Amino acid sequence: MNHNPQYPQPNPPASYYGQPVYAYPAPPPPPHDQFRRLLAILIRAFIISCAIIGLVVLILWLIYRPQKMKISVPAASLRSFNLSAADSGGNRFLSFDLSANISFRNPNKRVGIYYDWIEAQAFYDGERFGWAGLPGFYQGRKETASAPAEFHGRSAVAIGDRGAEEFQTDNAAGVFPVDLWVFGRVRYKFGSAVTRRYLLRARCDLRLPLAKGGFNPADCDVSDL
Known part of the structure; x- marks a missing residue:
């Protein structure tokens, strides 16, 4: 016999549950x-x-597969080339009359080249004595173009006694080593797309007979940056 009577459990007061819990956003x-x-x-x-x-x-x-352009000097003529004696200030002047035909070849089958501006500079013994501006142009695929560069005048050069002796040696041989530099800005055309401008530099090592024939065509070392 169960002697433990069952009594109803009273409901706990509201304070029993504590504060309500809410889900706050993070x-x-x-x-x-x-x-x-x-x-x-x-x-x-x-x-x-x-x-x-x-x-x-x-x-x-x-x-x-773009390739660099090819630049060469197929013909050149040095008609006069004279170095003055040093004046009282040690200055020397170089008188010159030089013409060169510069050839530009685009070897690409699918790429055109814009020559936005071009110039040629002539150096002897590391001293620049002449400058010539060349006209800009567009060159199509597999095309060759030529531009004449003319250098005439008289220019002061910083050539010392040793350089003057080398000039006399070259003059006696009748052949002068002249560096012809070609500078410019070029763009390449791929279909309808055109690249940014690149700096063109080409060095042409020329050996120029004085006032006579026998010039050997020269290929130039080309770089575009």
Whole structure:
């Protein structure tokens, strides 16, 4: 026999449950975390963009395979070349009359070349004595163009006694070594796309007979940056 009578349990007071619990939203991340996240997104986008651009450039290069232009001097004439004696201040002057025909060859089958501006400079013994501007032009695929460069005048040169002795030696031999430099700005055309401007530099080592024939054509060392 069960001697423990069952009594109804009273309801606990409201204070028994304590304060009600609410689900608050998570606080926003600190400002520096947002900045780091944005910076990471920008860096990732930049890397992806560079990769896409690099891939496009590689594909274009594989399709077109651009080559540097070829520059040469097939003909040149040195009609006069005289170095004065040093004056009281030690200055010497070089009188010259030189003409050179500069040839530009585009060896590419699918690439055109814009020569936006071109100039030629003449040097003897490391001293520039002449300058000539050349007209700009567009050169199509597999085309060859030529431009005459004329150098006439009298120029002060910093040639000392040793350089003057070398000049006399060259004069006795009747052949003068002259460096002809070609400078310019060029752009390459791939279909309808045109590149930025590149610096063109070409060095042509000439051996010029004085006032007579026998000039040997010279190929130039070309670089475009």
